[in-house]
Amino acid sequence: MKDSLISTRNNLEAAVYSRVLKPAFFRQDPELVHDNISNIGEMLGRTGFGRGVTRAAFGYRHPMLEQTILGIRFDNPIGLSAGFDKNARLVDFIPAVGFGFTEIGSVTGEACEGNPKPRLWRLPKSQSLVVNYGLMNDGAEAVAKRLQGRNFAIPVGISVAKTNSETTVDEAAGVADYVKAYRATSGVGAYATINISCPNTFGGQPFTNPSRLENLLSAIDRQEHTKPVFIKFSPDLSDIELDHLLEVAFAHNIEGFICSNLTKPRDNPHILDADVPPSGGMSGKVQQEMSDEQIRRVYARVGRTHVVMGCGGVFTAEDAYRKIRLGASLIQLITGMIYQGPQTISTINLGLVKLLKRDGFSRLSEAVGADSK
Ligand SMILES: Cc1cc2nc3c(=O)[nH]c(=O)nc-3n(C[C@H](O)[C@H](O)[C@H](O)COP(=O)(O)O)c2cc1C
Numbered sequence: 001m002k003d004s005l006i007s008t009r010n011n012l013e014a015a016v017y018s019r020v021l022k023p024a025f026f027r028q029d030p031e032l033v034h035d036n037i038s039n040i041g042e043m044l045g046r047t048g049f050g051r052g053v054t055r056a057a058f059g060y061r062h063p064m065l066e067q068t069i070l071g072i073r074f075d076n077p078i079g080l081s082a083g084f085d086k087n088a089r090l091v092d093f094i095p096a097v098g099f100g101f102t103e104i105g106s107v108t109g110e111a112c113e114g115n116p117k118p119r120l121w122r123l124p125k126s127q128s129l130v131v132n133y134g135l136m137n138d139g140a141e142a143v144a145k146r147l148q149g150r151n152f153a154i155p156v157g158i159s160v161a162k163t164n165s166e167t168t169v170d171e172a173a174g175v176a177d178y179v180k181a182y183r184a185t186s187g188v189g190a191y192a193t194i195n196i197s198c199p200n201t202f203g204g205q206p207f208t209n210p211s212r213l214e215n216l217l218s219a220i221d222r223q224e225h226t227k228p229v230f231i232k233f234s235p236d237l238s239d240i241e242l243d244h245l246l247e248v249a250f251a252h253n254i255e256g257f258i259c260s261n262l263t264k265p266r267d268n269p270h271i272l273d274a275d276v277p278p279s280g281g282m283s284g285k286v287q288q289e290m291s292d293e294q295i296r297r298v299y300a301r302v303g304r305t306h307v308v309m310g311c312g313g314v315f316t317a318e319d320a321y322r323k324i325r326l327g328a329s330l331i332q333l334i335t336g337m338i339y340q341g342p343q344t345i346s347t348i349n350l351g352l353v354k355l356l357k358r359d360g361f362s363r364l365s366e367a368v369g370a371d372s373k
Contacts, residue, residue: 288313299327317351
């Protein structure tokens with residue numbers, strides 16, 4: 001389909017989403033909406049007809065957006081971030097929505113029910129979500145079994161974390177749990193992410209301490225290195241903390257970094273809503289600037305030796321392009337899609353092509369880091 005037709009299609013879909021669907025969804029409990037949408041997505045993903053209809057509604061391809069990174073081919077740079085498809089139910093549906101890749105999880109050594117409900121809230125004025133799921137998931141082994149032996153239309157990353165339980169607060173037990181999740185999923189997917197930045201679990205974020213991260217990554221190094229490994233950082237790290245963690249990572253088999261996870265501090269000037277639940281991490285516009293700054297800082301240290309993925313507050317092509325020019329080769333999102341609808345992915349990709357052409361780039365990879373200092 002021509003770009004002008006895709007643009008008209010997306011504008012119509014955006015209008016229906018903002019006038020009809022979003023008001024209906026936003027009147028309901030966010031977790032319930034997410035569960036219902038996931039059920040529909042899983043059903044549509046099961047049949048060629050369902051996938052075809054979804055692709056006709058949301059798909060878009062352009063050769064300027066294609067990249068091969070760490071030997072993995074990406075049709076476009078926009079991925080679904082970890083947390084939306086925790087248990088790998090949507091791997092057949094997500095490509096049809098137009099995503100260039102997806103990240104499953106986070107999955108943990110043991111299955112986990114997560115924190116008590118309610119555990120997901122909207123901050124509509126701030127265009128943000130407050131997330132306190134506490135790593136609810138079916139467990140790494142069950143999720144790996146679901147994915148085993150299957151072919152995927154797009155690269156699938158697997159995010160691993162440690163089980164949210166008192167039993168993994170002890171450092172050695174925490175490392176063992178990460179290793180269990182990592183080993184269970186080592187045979188599936190295109191890349192792995194070590195999530196050291198979940199804000200909502202027992203014992204906090206112990207592996208943001210350099211010596212503990214050293215122990216964790218040494219244990220991961222002792223496992224078979226079947227695919228590229230990323231580390232996902234918290235945006236709440238200070239510059240010095242981030243530098244120390246990068247130093248540790250450079251000594252291990254780490255191919256890239258994801259900037260960033262959810263943010264916790266409630267004194268963030270981008271919070272525009274009066275009532276913010278006391279627990280949980282925040283996404284979207286509240287986190288956007290912090291993610292941009294972290295990309296800038298990480299790219300300044302790693303250049304092209306490691307891959308940077310940008311994640312946080314991507315709503316428009318301009319948001320994605322800014323992160324790319326700061327150093328991100330790939331982009332992940334959730335919140336932009338929830339606030340604007342599923343056509344957001346192809347709208348961003350379409351807009352990226354325009355921005356690349358405007359600035360005289362012939363392909364996306366040329367723009368990566370163009371604004372780094
Ligand atoms: C509902 C929800 C669940 C999430 N769960 C996870 C998770 O399990 N693991 C993880 O690494 N990040 C998780 N995140 C964080 C996202 O992957 C992402 O880093 C963050 O939301 C910022 O991106 P966004 O502004 O585009 O949403 C979650 C986010 C949301 C909104």
